[in-house]
Amino acid sequence: MVSVDEVMEKDPPTIEYLRTVREAAILMINRQAGHVIVTDKGKPIGILTSGDIVARVVASGLDPSKVIVKSVMSSPLYTVDKGDGLDVAAGIMAKYRIRRLVVLDEDGEISGLLTLDSIARWLAAERRFEDPLLNALGQYSRPPSEMPYM
Numbered sequence: 001m002v003s004v005d006e007v008m009e010k011d012p013p014t015i016e017y018l019r020t021v022r023e024a025a026i027l028m029i030n031r032q033a034g035h036v037i038v039t040d041k042g043k044p045i046g047i048l049t050s051g052d053i054v055a056r057v058v059a060s061g062l063d064p065s066k067v068i069v070k071s072v073m074s075s076p077l078y079t080v081d082k083g084d085g086l087d088v089a090a091g092i093m094a095k096y097r098i099r100r101l102v103v104l105d106e107d108g109e110i111s112g113l114l115t116l117d118s119i120a121r122w123l124a125a126e127r128r129f130e131d132p133l134l135n136a137l138g139q140y141s142r143p144p145s146e147m148p149y150m
Contacts, residue, residue, distance in 0.1 A: 001085035007122040008082070008103045008112035014039050017046070017070035021057050024048050024069050037102055037110060038073045044102050044110055046073035079104050082111045089114050 013031040015024050017038050024036050028050060038046040048069055056072040057064050079102045080089045089101055093116070103112040 001087055002122075003082070004080055004084050004086060004089050004101075004103055004114050005082040005111070007086055007118055008114045009118050010112045012037055012102075012110070012113035014044075014110065015048070015069055016040070017068070017073070019069050020065050021048070021053055021062075021067045021069055021072060022064040025050075025053060025064060035100060035113075035115075036069075037077075037113065038069050039110075042110075043108070044077055044079065044104075046070070046075035046077050047100060047102070048073045049100075077102055080114065081105075086119070090119070 013027050013033050013036045015027055015036045015038060017040050027036055028034065034050045036048050037044050038048055052072055052074055053064070056062075057067050078092055078096055078098055080092060082103045082105055092101060093099065099116045101114045102110060103114055105111040
């Protein structure tokens with residue numbers, strides 16, 4: 001079975017929990033990511049997505065430069081070990097209806113992030129981009145900087 005380590009996104013963006021949502025949004029833009037892992041002294045405690053920002057900050061009329069990340073992040077944070085099989089990770093994602101899993105190494109440090117997008121890209125590549133549906137999903141899930149029109 002394929003391990004999570006082979007499919008995950010390496011070096012995902014992180015931010016300390018006392019930073020502002022504005023800082024998190026700028027980091028997301030700079031890293032071309034729709035999420036940041038929220039940490040407390042380097043340990044993951046939650047995740048903040050662009051959807052969280054829209055729903056919990058913008059739609060509520062709050063000032064992103066005054067809102068602390070911890071107050072609007074999604075938690076609890078679900079994790080998986082980098083050596084776990086992709087089937088284990090997919091089972092956790094399905095059970096909790098989540099799209100992202102933080103991947104931890106043997107020391108409990110952040111090793112990467114497994115997302116539905118990274119799984120779609122891996123599946124498309126595994127099938128040598130011959131399956132039209134998987135190919136479309138794999139292309140759609142690429143970061144903007146990797147898209148041919150950018």
